[in-house]
Amino acid sequence: MSSHLVVGIDVGTTKVCTIVGEVRADDIFIVGVGIEPSRGMKKGIVTDITSLSAAIAASVHKAEKTSGFDIKRAFISIAGKDVAGFTSRGSVGLTGNRGVRDEDVERAIENARTIAIPHNKEVLHVIPRAYSLDGQEHVRSPIGMHGFRLDVEVAIITASASSIANLDQTLRAALIEPDRYILNPLASGEAVLTPEEREMGVVIIDIGGGTTDLAIFIEGSVWHSAVIPIGGDLITNDMTHWMKVPFEVAEAVKLQHGHAREKAVGQTESFMVETFGEEGMVRFQRSDIAMVIEARVTELFERVQREIKMSGYDGLLRAGAVITGGCAQLPGMRELAQDVLGMPVRLARPEAMTGMADILRNPSYSTSVGLLRVGLNMDPMEEIAANGNGKGRGLGGWLGGIFKGLLPDEE
Ligand SMILES: Nc1ncnc2c1ncn2[C@@H]1O[C@H](COP(=O)(O)OP(=O)(O)OP(=O)(O)O)[C@@H](O)[C@H]1O
Ligand SMILES: [Mg+2]
Known part of the structure; x- marks a missing residue:
């Protein structure tokens, strides 16, 4: 049975929490945790790279010791007062009399994403909200359906480019490669919402x-x-x-x-x-x-x-x-x-997961636990493919067809 590791680091203003999860057969097992008081962050923004990277390194080190694994990359939470959300729309023509395919959906989302984003902003998430086919609205999952035109409405979430660059540099100083930045409440939502x-x-x-x-x-x-x-x-x-x-x-x-x-x-x-x-x-x-x-x-x-x-x-x-x-x-x-x-x-607090230490069953750790659930919902094959064509990076990386946990359920 194959397994892979998922690591989440919640870089908070109060604490840094690293959790290591092992994904086996669609389930996730928590195998390591490292909690460290945070320094060098105010209101979700990096104010001191040296102090914050030391706190991150210490938290990662604890998680490495408890799990026995080397941690090189992780999903990172991001908040900060310069995060903004807005709506965009995209559409694509469908050729040939075949049902809508994954790549059509991805093209429509990509089209919605090509709106002008100010150069001092980075796109964190592009989340499909609703589809329509030939003007027929409220299509939950267009895959396999027939039509001539597919429209998508997406929520785009951006953060300030310099805040992300600072966080990037802080993580690299702690020898961590950010897999993706996940907006704080999206991760928390994964952990505690039904x-x-x-x-x-x-x-x-x-x-x-x-x-x-x-x-x-x-x-x-x-x-x-x-x-x-x-x-x-x-x-x-x-x-x-x-x-x-x-x-x-x-x-x-x-x-x-x-x-x-x-x-x-x-x-x-x-x-x-x-x-x-x-x-x-x-x-x-x-x-x-x-x-x-x-x-x-x-x-x-x-x-x-x-x-x-x-x-x-x-x-x-x-x-x-x-x-x-x-x-x-x-x-x-x-x-x-x-x-x-x-x-x-x-x-709400995170529900128990296999191997989860009791300390994590506390509202302070909703984001940390949620980051792991985000990782579980990602298909590693798709992730590899996405990394291959340069879309997989957290910076400006879009989570369209990749980030299944936030897509409408596929019936
Ligand atoms: N039992 C408690 N009762 C009241 N307040 C508490 C309790 N435990 C923690 N707090 C408060 O919660 C805050 C820290 O919350 P949390 O750990 O979620 O922050 P963080 O994720 O590090 O910060 P942020 O998300 O803002 O970057 C502190 O202000 C602390 O005083
Ligand atoms: Mg927090």
Whole structure:
């Protein structure tokens, strides 16, 4: 039985997590994990290549030790405030009286991709959203169907070329060749969304340390994505100012006493903390801390709400919202999200996979686990072919017929 390795590295603002998976007979077995605190990244953007590459190298090294494999290439998560999504259309004429073939679909997608992309942007993903044949819309899978003209509507996701170049350089300094860059919430979605949710319409909201990344899935594929530069670090920062304590102290208080809803916290709960200056130990009301957190989290979900409205798909999210990411664990987060967004909200963590360490069953690791699922959904033969003609690179590489996990289901 043949097997191959898939490696995912989630390069986050808070931590770098490398996971090694072995793919055997359509299933994936986790054989190694390496988690390392991150340095040199702010709001999803590289700010210090040397520090970040050292953190990546350390995480990779741990995963190599636990798995016993040498890691040379990996799928890498990417977020950052300069990620943008938009829609494009492409079409091709079909000759001869034969059914639509894979290569026709690929040509149509390629045509949709040839729209003008500003030279300071790189294409990350080109995701087919809908097909039509001779003007007949809503064709889920055109393969084998007859017609004269095939049209495709795609979601194109781009990132700033210089952000990608910096990430590229950082990875190479850690001796890692990026296989592909996968947009953060797309990877998280692979790990935590059910096929039913994706079909019905759902927004996944990954609330990390530096950014909150969201993606809207409808009819099984990604229709829209966005990155909001608010995450757990900003909440801790607010607490730092309000409490007049160092960042590390505020962070520890957030993890131990934090709550996203003031009214859910008892008025009598309080605790002592060592502050800056001459006051020494000071007593804080837990509800006051919750008030500070609630203000920022409310702002966050209001921005998410605005982003959903702007996408035009707000009426289509029948499965509501799914929150994940480290910061989603803050008590009261789900309820607050439900109030602000006005839709049902579920808190999600990656489901168990064979060989998965318990530590990964935590919302912080949705992206890391999702990167492996992305790898599982890729056909290694197609990948080789794609690499052969230069399309397989993450930079500007398109995932059309290759990235099956994000294509509409083939019935
Ligand atoms: N139990 C918890 N309760 C509340 N907040 C938590 C908890 N655990 C982690 N966090 C917060 O989650 C954030 C880190 O989340 P995560 O690990 O998803 O970030 P990341 O992926 O490294 O960052 P990003 O995706 O923004 O680059 C930090 O702000 C941290 O304080
Ligand atoms: Mg993250």
